Amino acid sequence: MKKEAGQFQEMLESSSRIVGFTGAGVSTESGIADYRSQGGIWEKFQPVYLDEFIADEEKRRLEWSRKQALWASLKPARPGPAHRFFYHLHKTGRLSGLITQNIDGLHEKSGIPADQIVNLHGTSLEIICLDCGDTQPADGFMDHLDLSAPCPVCERCGGLLKSNTISFGQSLNGEDLSRAEQLACNCDLFIAAGSTLVVQPAATYPLMAQQSGATLVIITLSDTPLDHLADLVINQPLGEFLSGFIDR
Ligand SMILES: [Zn+2]
CATH class of the missing domain: 3.40.50.1220 (TPP-binding domain)
Known part of the structure; x- marks a missing residue:
């Protein structure tokens, strides 16, 4: 050594x-936690592919709930x-x-x-609009995310918002x-x-x-x-x- x-x-x-x-x-x-490891977050939530996220509100809700669980461990991490x-x-x-x-x-x-x-x-620190590409900090946004309401859309163009991380099926x-x-x-x-x-x-x-x-x-x-x-x-x-x- x-x-x-x-x-x-x-x-x-x-x-x-x-x-x-x-x-x-x-x-x-x-x-x-290494989210690929046993008991990791991918085991608790089924993966959502980008095309499913775009097509289906229920899949978006599932993906946002996974992100919410992940955010709870990321936000306080140093x-x-x-x-x-x-x-x-x-x-x-x-x-x-x-x-x-x-x-x-x-x-x-x-x-x-x-x-x-x-x-x-990609990064969990940002939220991106899939249509106009506008980004905003995840801090604040994630704290106010309400999954009993319709999934969030862009204030500028109405496009779908997503965590700015690379999803399954996304280049x-x-x-x-x-x-x-x-x-x-x-x-x-x-x-x-x-x-x-x-x-x-x-x-x-x-x-x-x-x-x-x-x-x-x-x-x-x-x-x-x-x-x-x-x-x-x-x-x-x-x-x-x-x-x-x-x-x-
Ligand atoms: Zn937009």
């Missing part, structure tokens, strides 16, 4: 364009040590950007500016994908933390970074399919490991 920590410290010190890539593992330490680590890199001017698979908004809450974050699967945002690719191909150190690196296209970014000449570090408890390409693999609890590199 000491040797790995020393190697990681050297990599941090010799890098100036660092990109972070985070998955569910960084959020479970903030008390947010950034954990891994979030603080990436914020520390930002504050010291070494973070080019952060790509995340998480929808909980904890990197924004840690203090990293929203324009430096690519939320591959990822093309602009976000190209921003993530730009970041991955132009960094000198790519740190993948708390992701199993199996979901596509997310798992291609560490590969792009590595092929563009960046140093690749993977920090996660389980093995990943990209471990053999990494310059350093750390199989330790994230927060415990990363908190040692804040304010050194």
